[in-house]
Amino acid sequence: MAMIQTINLTKRYGELMALANLNLEIEQGDCFGFIGPNGAGKTTTIKILATLLKPTWGEARIDGLSVGPVNARAVRSIIGYVPDYFGSYQDMVVKEYLEFFAASYDINGEQRERIIKDVLDLTDLSYKIDAEVNSLSRGMQQRLSVARVLLHDPKVLLLDEPASGLDPRARIEMRELLKELHRMGKTILISSHILLELADLCNKVGIIEQGQLRFVGTIDEIIERAKTGAVLHIDVAERRADAMMMLKGLPGVHDAELHNEHIKVDLDAELCGAPVIAQKLIENGFALTRLEEEKVNLETAFMRLTKGLVQ
Numbered sequence: 001m002a003m004i005q006t007i008n009l010t011k012r013y014g015e016l017m018a019l020a021n022l023n024l025e026i027e028q029g030d031c032f033g034f035i036g037p038n039g040a041g042k043t044t045t046i047k048i049l050a051t052l053l054k055p056t057w058g059e060a061r062i063d064g065l066s067v068g069p070v071n072a073r074a075v076r077s078i079i080g081y082v083p084d085y086f087g088s089y090q091d092m093v094v095k096e097y098l099e100f101f102a103a104s105y106d107i108n109g110e111q112r113e114r115i116i117k118d119v120l121d122l123t124d125l126s127y128k129i130d131a132e133v134n135s136l137s138r139g140m141q142q143r144l145s146v147a148r149v150l151l152h153d154p155k156v157l158l159l160d161e162p163a164s165g166l167d168p169r170a171r172i173e174m175r176e177l178l179k180e181l182h183r184m185g186k187t188i189l190i191s192s193h194i195l196l197e198l199a200d201l202c203n204k205v206g207i208i209e210q211g212q213l214r215f216v217g218t219i220d221e222i223i224e225r226a227k228t229g230a231v232l233h234i235d236v237a238e239r240r241a242d243a244m245m246m247l248k249g250l251p252g253v254h255d256a257e258l259h260n261e262h263i264k265v266d267l268d269a270e271l272c273g274a275p276v277i278a279q280k281l282i283e284n285g286f287a288l289t290r291l292e293e294e295k296v297n298l299e300t301a302f303m304r305l306t307k308g309l310v311q
């Protein structure tokens with residue numbers, strides 16, 4: 001049985017279809033990267049799973065429980081939800097903040113002290129126990145948000161862009177923390193619009209665009225899927241813009257653009273390859289001065305998948 005499942009999950013905001021028949025299956029122990037551009041529907045999905053938003057139709061299940069008013073309490077006890085914002089906690093220190101949330105889960109007394117110590121150790125925040133929450137850096141606040149949702153030891157973590165707005169060091173610290181939680185056996189759903197950020201953290205990714213799942217699989221599968229093309233970096237001795245326009249019109253060329261003082265050509269390798277491009281340039285009187293083929297990397301794969309070029 002999947003730990004997180006959505007069945008034809010659909011959400012409309014008026015005329016806008018934010019989610020259209022989303023079907024997701026995330027197994028126990030998976031770290032699932034939910035990737036998509038701004039407005040794709042990631043937050044909407046996560047909020048529905050977190051019991052905070054009602055779908056227009058379709059169903060979400062967590063650990064077999066249908067997410068809805070009847071099971072809201074039971075679902076909340078097995079999930080930890082980190083939203084993409086951190087509220088303001090005036091005059092509250094870290095310890096009080098965690099005590100407050102622990103109490104809301106009926107965790108009290110000695111047990112509460114012990115759990116707070118454990119979650120602070122895990123998130124490397126023990127030394128900040130008496131610091132004011134508002135004085136923490138954004139990276140620390142994000143780790144504190146994670147500490148908060150670990151208080152009741154949930155099986156499932158739902159994290160909405162936890163690395164947004166973090167500097168590189170804080171991103172790495174967050175990633176290490178999430179890796180640790182994955183090793184501990186938590187099932188994790190994490191959203192991001194940056195595929196690379198999730199590459200060495202998630203064992204599976206789903207790419208969502210305009211409320212629809214475009215692709216689900218491992219990172220290696222994504223690259224395989226998008227590899228049916230190549231990117232060429234080309235230059236000619238003169239008339240670069242004319243060469244670009246000529247290339248744009250060739251069959252098998254998805255796109256050609258001027259890029260850092262050269263021409264970048266996105267090809268469908270099944271229809272067209274570097275030799276054809278070179279030949280066409282020469283035939284049309286252009287003196288080729290550079291031709292390099294780029295391996296499809298994750299970002300290119302992602303751009304292709306989200307452009308609908310690879311279905």
Ligand SMILES: Nc1ncnc2c1ncn2[C@@H]1O[C@H](COP(=O)(O)OP(=O)(O)OP(=O)(O)O)[C@@H](O)[C@H]1O
Pocket residue numbers: 013016018036037038039040041042043044045193
């Ligand atoms: N309360 C709302 N009322 C109307 N439209 C909304 C509402 N919330 C979200 N939307 C719209 O639904 C779509 C999906 O939004 P959502 O926040 O789920 O996307 P997202 O993938 O999380 O994007 P981001 O990366 O920008 O957070 C967007 O077009 C957004 O403008």
